[in-house]
Amino acid sequence: MNQQVKTGPIMAALLVAGFVGLFSETALNIALGQLSQIFNVDATTVQWLATGYFLTLGILIPVTGILMQKFTTRQMFLTSVILILGGTILAASAPAFGLLLAGRVIQAAGLAINLPLTQNVIFAIYPPHKRGGAMGIMGLVMLAGPALGPTLAGLILDTMSWHYIFWLTTPFLLFSLMFGIIYLTNVNEVRKVSIDALSVILSTIGFGGLVYGFSVSGTAGWTSATVLGSIIVGLIAVILFSVRQMKMETPMLNLRAFKYPMFILGVVMSFITFFNMLSMLVILPMYMQMALVIAAFTTGLILLPGSLLNCLLAPTIGRLFDKYGPKAVITPGTIFVVISYAIYVQFGTETALWMVVITHIVMMLGIGAVLASTQTNTLNSLPKQYYPDGIAITQTIQQVAGAVGIAVMVSLSESKQENYLATTGNELPQAAAAGSSFVFTIALVLAVINFVLSLFMKKPKEA
Incomplete structure (x- = not known):
């Protein structure tokens, strides 16, 4: 660790801003119904508060790889925090x-810079044998x-207004800004790179089209021209973007990172983990509110022990990774996730709440072990000059995976519910349980695939 670099305050500045951005990603979901009435907009329109956030991340994160080479660490940091802060204040005081x-879009733009920047700084200021611990703490924030x-949003809504x-969150952002200004030094090498306009356009249409298509599929339906058109156009643009990157001497996103087998393995595992995790954070509360018929705030409290325990253990998991290597941490983590989904599949309308709490704790421990360790190992497998690109690639894939996971799992759950209601009448709790059990079965299959993949995880020879 560099002596002149104060790693603690730097990490505090970056992670506090990242936490606020990621908290904002899901906090508003619980208030969408209320906001729909307050602003007198329909359910499809109000959903844009969530869709727009994902869409902005999907569009901007691929561009950050080249921005981190063009601008200094401090410039990138100040831009990210000012955007999150500005977006937060605008949203808090919004009259329309x-x-x-x-x-929301401005907040997400700031987060799109913060997430890759934080990983890049960790890889710049920590030697390989200490990165696991630092990434463990970042994993905890993520x-x-x-x-x-x-x-927390449920608690706020019960006691105060949505504003x-x-x-x-604004005092935390001001703290982050102050710490960053005082302690953050420029740790990246700035190069003269030109940003290729066509690459930016193709990336925006490609990743934006995919995220948008999947995000609106729940309301528009999978067969709608908008959904199919967005996904097809998105895929074509991503393919054209990839071909262009491979032909350019200084690409916007260096896809040569995919030459490294451990990088590919890590990217696939990250995709599955985020697909499952973000969809679970939506499906599980839906199951509890509809099948077990409990209030939104109670739902939040039931999920709290798993989240808190994960927070407490994240640094330890990171240290275990540093000491024993990836397989010793990631494979047991994938086993925990498999066990949790195997239990989730059995959940019905009579499931005891303590059972939900215990299973969620096991699930969060598993995800905690897989998430940060997989990311660290994935990036450790690349040469140093590929770090910004590797980070931008993994972060983009995670955001796309999250958007796709939520859209696919929610729509599958709802169609299963409708089929159930069509055959049995009006037993909504049973229908909700059947829908969530169905998607948990799919998630279980993906979790088993992740377990098998984890067996091939190796520590890169030289970081």
């Missing part, structure tokens, strides 16, 4: 729906933010 949505979002979901 359009301004609230604009605030899990705790989205997981605590609905719980405070935003207002209460």
Whole structure:
């Protein structure tokens, strides 16, 4: 660890801003129904507060790889925190729906810079044998933010107005800004790189089209021209983008990172983990509210022990990774996830709440072990000059995986519910249980695939 670099305060500045951004990603979900009435907009329109957030991340994260080479660490950091702060204040004081949505998009733009930047700084200021611990703490933030979002937002909505979901995070952002200004040094090498306009356009259409298509599939339906058109156009643009990157001397996103087998393995495992994790954070509360008929705030409290335990153990998991290598941490983690989904599949309308709590704790421990360790190993397998590209690739894939996971799992759950209701009449709790059990079965299959893949994880010879 560099002596002149104060790693603690630097990490605090980056991670606090990241936590606020990730907390904001899911916190508003619980208030969408209320906001739909307050601003007098329909359910499809209000859903844009979530869709717009994902869409902005999907579009901007691929561009950050080249931005981190073009601008200094401090420039990138200040831009990210000012965007998150500005977006938060705009959203908190928004008198109209359009301004609230604009605030969300500006918040997401800041987070799109913060997430890759934090990973890049970790890889610059920590030697390979200490990265696991640092990435473990980042993993905790990446899990705790989205997981605590609905719980804390539920508490805020029960006691105050929705504006405070935003207002209460502003002091943390001001703290982050102050610490960053004082302690953050420029740790990246700035190069003269030109940003290729066609690459940016193809990336925007490609990743934006995919995220948008999947995000609106729940409301528009999978067979709608908008959904199919967005996904097809997105796929074509991603293919054209990839071909262009391979032909360019200095690509916007260096896809040569895919030459490294451990990188490919890590990317696939990250995709499955995020696909399953973000869809679970939506499906599980839906199951509890509809099948077990419990209030939103109670749902948040039931999910709290798993999230908190994960927070406490994240640094330890990172240290175990540093000491014993990837397989010793990741494979047991995937086993925990498999066991949890195997139990989730059995859940019905009579499931005891303590059973939900215990299973969620096991699940969060498993995800905690897989998430950060997989990311660390994936990036450790690359040469140093590929770090910004590797980080941008993995972060983009994670955001796309999350958007796709939520859209696919929610729509499958709802179609299963409708089929159940069509054959049995009006037993909504049973239908909700059948729908969630069906998607948990799919998630279980994916979790087993991740377990098998983890057996091939190796520590890269030289980071």
